Amino acid sequence: MLRASDLYDLAECAHRLALDRALPREARAEPDTVARLLLEAGLAHEERVAGELGWPRPEYPAGNLAAGAEATRALLARGVPGVCQGVLVDGDRMAIPDLLERRDGASALGDWHYVPGDIKAGLTPRADQVLQVAFAGLLLERVQQRAPASGFLVLGDGRREEFSLGEVARITRACVARAGRIVAGEETTEPFLGxxxxxxxxxxxxxxxxxxxxxxxxxxxxxxxxxxxxxxxxxxxxxxxxxxxxxxxxxxxxxxxxxxxxxxxxxxxxxGRPSDPRPLDEAATWPHGLLVHVESDPLAGGEPCLVAWRPVTAPPERTAHMLLVGGEGARFALDALEDALAETDGPLLVFGARAVRALSRACELADLAPEREIRIERRIVDVRSMLRRARAFLPVYRYTLDQVAAALRGEPPRHDIEAMPLFARRVLAGGAGHEQAAACARERLDQLADVVRHLAPEIAR
The missing domain is CATH 1.10.150 (DNA polymerase; domain 1)
Incomplete structure (x- = not known):
């Protein structure tokens, strides 16, 4: 049977979909702590949203999808305002969208019809999430004899994102067809590290x-x-x-x-060792700059949760950090960061596009005036991009800060691509608090300092 979740797997890795059908469940790896926590956070968010709506759920024996589909159809035929966890089945295809919402407009059900939606803990819609809702729309069309014009997502901050199902119909049908071929063993797949x-x-x-x-x-x-x-x-x-x-x-x-x-x-x-980087003219100003890191929390929709900084040539003991708790926390942190920037004429050195985006998001949370945000952005230098400009190739599988720092310490490349930010890992290990934040801030800036010194060896330790 082809499930809506298969389209999520197809978007991430088609080979996963093939292995799911080819190998026994007991051969699967156990979910790690991150996956379990993300699942728990997602389910808790779903329960909150569903509880506020108060819509009925179909009642049926566990595992009996045919009975679930009949119970769902009965609720839809009654014209209830909405259904939570409705079961949609069409032959060998099945979807259980989080929400089915009533709209005006005739269908086989009566003078009304329904549109599908899902509840997501994240703050930004993703293509695979849209595909799952669109797949549910295809099955819902068979039930009500009317194609739903739109679908929607309820995001982690309560916002609703509605989208046209007609605009994604072609790609949805293509993905459904490909997933069907993989499930049937008609298309071979290969793994790809990502x-x-x-x-x-x-x-x-x-x-x-x-x-x-x-x-x-x-x-x-x-x-x-x-x-x-x-x-x-x-x-x-x-x-x-x-x-x-x-x-x-x-x-x-x-x-x-x-x-x-x-x-x-x-x-x-x-x-098995880094290449020698080419000299960078830009690095002349780096000794006068700030090392800056912004950590994101995947359990809070990827929102920035920690800002840390220190002068490039300063010892680790001078690391400053602030936890971001809402807009007020972001304002305090950005005010302090700007004060530190005012004491130097060098750049603001960060690592990777993720850190740049997180810093930009922190500026949004702090509701900085545009001219203040622009002043910060103009001083940002992405050290990760400087590695490529200097043609500094390292024995890593991916250029994350963790892997780059490990390579500079002479460690072999790692199989695990960073699954979650460091601060979130430390929180899981010891609970949230300033002690964990301080340890994370120092470790991240130590790693960044090692990368900066690799590109600019003249910077003293």
Missing amino acids: AACARCRWRERCVPEMTARGDLSLVDGMTRARRSLLVEAGIRDVAALAEVDAEAFARRHELPFGLTALVEQARALVR
């Missing part, structure tokens, strides 16, 4: 296999399309890619993408 691997139920199977054979997806910057083109050209693993003369190979095989960076990254993995 962010979804960190908490995947098949991580203990796929990741060791990819590592053992030197799968090309271990190379940062690789895409599925690039891997396919390289395999067609006879390059099947990291070791083979490391031996390639990039310019000659790309011309000979007419590859439509720059190969040099991929080859250099493969060589770093084979070599």
Whole structure:
């Protein structure tokens, strides 16, 4: 049976969908702490929203989906304002959307019809979430003999995001067709190392296999399309890619993408040590700058939860940090950060687009005046992007701060792509509080300082 959740898996990793059907459940890895907490937070949010709505749920024997579908249809035929956890079944397809909401307009049910919706703890809609709602819309159409014009998501902050199902109908049907082929064994799939691997139920199977054979997806910057083109050209693993003369190979095989960076990254993995970075003119101002890190909390929809900073040349003991608790906490933190920036004319050094986005979000929470936010943004330097500008290739699978710092310490590349931010991990280990925040702030800025010194060795420890 094809389920709405299969479209989520398809969006993250088609191979997961294939393994779900091919292997027994007992072969799956147990959910880690992060996955369990995210699930618990999501279910709690669903219960809060559903409780406020007060809509009925279909009653049926556990596991009897046919009975659940009949009970759902009976509620819809009565014209109730809405249904929670309704069961929709059409042949070998099944969906249990969180919400079915009544709207005006005739259907086979009467002078009304329903539209599907889901409740999500996150703050931003995702494409896979829209696909699941759209899939439920296809099944709902068969029940009420009317295609719902729209679907909706209720997000973690209570906002509703409504979208046209007609606009996503084509991609929905294409995804449903592909998922059906995979479930039926008519389409083969392969694993590909990505962010979804960190908490995947098949991580203990796929990741060791990819590592053992030197799968090309271990190379940062690789895409599925690039891997396919390289395999067609006879390059099947990291070791083979490391031996390639990039310019000659790309011309000979007419590859439509720059190969040099991929080859250099493969060589770093084979070599097992970082390459020497090229000098950066921009680094001349770095000794006068601030190391800054903004931590996000995945259990709160990815909102920033901690800001930490210290001067580049200062000892770790001078690390300052502030927990962000609502807009007032963000205002205090940004005021203090601006005071620190006023004492130097150097840049604000952060690592990665995630930190840049989190800092921007903190500015939004603090409701900074536009000119203040612009002053901060103009001084931001993303050290991660500077690694590539300096052509500093490291033996890592992905350029997260954790993995880059580990590589600079001489540690081998890690299988686990960072599953959750450091502060959230520390909170899980010891509870929220300033002690955990201080430890996280110092560790993150120590890591960032190591990366900065790798790019600018003249900066004294």
